[in-house]
Amino acid sequence: MTVTKWTAADVARKVIDNQSLFILDVRNADAFEDWKIEGHQFDYVNIPYFELLDGVEGILPQLPKDKDILVVCAKEGSSIMVADMLSEADATLSVSYLVGGMKSWSSYLEPIKVADLSGNGELYQFVRLGKGCLSYMVISEGEAALIDAVRFTEVFTSFAKEKNVEIKHVFDTHLHADHISGGRSIAEATGATYYLPSKDAAEVVFDYTPLEDGLTVQIGASNIDVGALYSPGHTIGSTSFVVDGKYLLTGDILFIDSIGRPDLAGLAEDWVGDLRETLYRRYRELAEDLIVLPAHFMIIDELNEDGTVAKRLGDLLAENHGLNIEDELEFRSIVTDHLPPQPNAYQQIRQVNMGKITPDHDEQTEMEIGPNRCAVR
Structure with missing residues (x-):
């Protein structure tokens, strides 16, 4: 399945409409613990992108098949890379990345x-x-x-x-x-x-x-x-x-x-x-x-x-x-x-x-x- 782009506005509607979303946050653990995208129906896993440089196959069992998966990083670049790797590893996953990363989320x-x-x-x-x-x-x-x-x-x-x-x-x-x-x-x-x-x-x-x-x-x-x-x-x-x-x-x-x-x-x-x-x-x-x-x-x-x-x-x-x-x-x-x-x-x-x-x-x-x-x- 093709990787799609989500804007901060798209994520905001998920929050406000109380919809479910799975977020794979690839920032460092301390950044994730300090500040993340929150939603009543959101689930998360935090795996720093540098742990995925050799492949994403090891994390596939942690990802849902029946939910949208949004990959998030600080500014966008790492999330694009990880989203592409996930799509190549399992074409059945519904994978997106946040345009502009947490930088854009902070501004919306x-x-x-x-x-x-x-x-x-x-x-x-x-x-x-x-x-x-x-x-x-x-x-x-x-x-x-x-x-x-x-x-x-x-x-x-x-x-x-x-x-x-x-x-x-x-x-x-x-x-x-x-x-x-x-x-x-x-x-x-x-x-x-x-x-x-x-x-x-x-x-x-x-x-x-x-x-x-x-x-x-x-x-x-x-x-x-x-x-x-x-x-x-x-x-x-x-x-x-x-x-x-x-x-x-x-x-x-x-x-x-x-x-x-x-x-x-x-x-x-x-x-x-x-x-x-x-x-x-x-x-x-x-x-x-x-x-x-x-x-x-x-x-x-x-x-x-x-x-x-x-x-x-x-x-x-x-x-x-x-x-x-x-x-x-x-x-x-x-x-x-x-x-x-x-x-x-x-x-x-x-x-x-x-x-x-x-x-x-x-x-x-x-x-x-x-x-x-x-x-x-």
């Missing part, structure tokens, strides 16, 4: 409609499955607002064109440290206003509009409001948004199964009190029926059946462990002493998002390689 965004809003408005979530990033577009009456857009600007501008809307407002909930923001670039390309929390912007070298507590921006003529709520803790300027009175965009403060980490600017001890204040007072004063839409997810189990990442605030207040640590000293210990590894190149990413350095496309890709690590579980 899947737009999913979250809800209809007042007055024919719409809310979309852009799910970056390979990195765990979530961006948002609010659409109403020919206008759009973007929240936490990642660096793949063409995805958002093309989507806006498809929807026949003009991007008027671009927001970053905070100065990101785990991925490179596309917010400023999109604003420059479209003439939109770019908002950034002023408390996070002390070192930025570009112009921006301060994002302050209580700021309300109307999208279109249908009175869909995007209202800012100061919610520090992940960074000192972190700001959440209430959209259309129904949806709470929490940035990197609150996730479905975890909470934000306070240490990526080196100020965990200073910011842990702000984090607790946001999670245990500010959010608890809000309506429990608000639907939480975070800027990240950590594990595939956080995706709903339709592929969105969203959950009622009241449910999170009851179920999320990070929101139910009564002892303040225990909370402080968990979010300062039991942190996961820091994101890849996070210090350089902060510098990029301040406008201080301008790496090329390949350098940006390398900076972002790896899983989401913005949370404490």
Whole structure:
């Protein structure tokens, strides 16, 4: 059987539609253990490609005859080689390789409609499955607002064109440290206003509009409001948004199964009190029926059946462990002493998002390689 090419979009549909897939990952074991393609119905085997240079016959018993087999490597080359070897060794296997490898998986965004809003408005979530990033577009009456857009600007501008809307407002909930923001670039390309929390912007070298507590921006003529709520803790300027009175965009403060980490600017001890204040007072004063839409997810189990990442605030207040640590000293210990590894190149990413350095496309890709690590579980 001929080897076929699968794009990241093809794999994303398998994830979102909860379909089965067998992945042969030929990267080194440490790379596989750190970060891999996840799906509810996915099975895996990890065999580094250098162990297969003399032939693949020895691994054929480990491969299914009744499932698609996707060969994955870092950038594509090794997976093509192994896929061809498998096809030659057993023509009955259904073998494909991932175009662009894990590099392309890290970059792919899947737009999913979250809800209809007042007055024919719409809310979309852009799910970056390979990195765990979530961006948002609010659409109403020919206008759009973007929240936490990642660096793949063409995805958002093309989507806006498809929807026949003009991007008027671009927001970053905070100065990101785990991925490179596309917010400023999109604003420059479209003439939109770019908002950034002023408390996070002390070192930025570009112009921006301060994002302050209580700021309300109307999208279109249908009175869909995007209202800012100061919610520090992940960074000192972190700001959440209430959209259309129904949806709470929490940035990197609150996730479905975890909470934000306070240490990526080196100020965990200073910011842990702000984090607790946001999670245990500010959010608890809000309506429990608000639907939480975070800027990240950590594990595939956080995706709903339709592929969105969203959950009622009241449910999170009851179920999320990070929101139910009564002892303040225990909370402080968990979010300062039991942190996961820091994101890849996070210090350089902060510098990029301040406008201080301008790496090329390949350098940006390398900076972002790896899983989401913005949370404490």
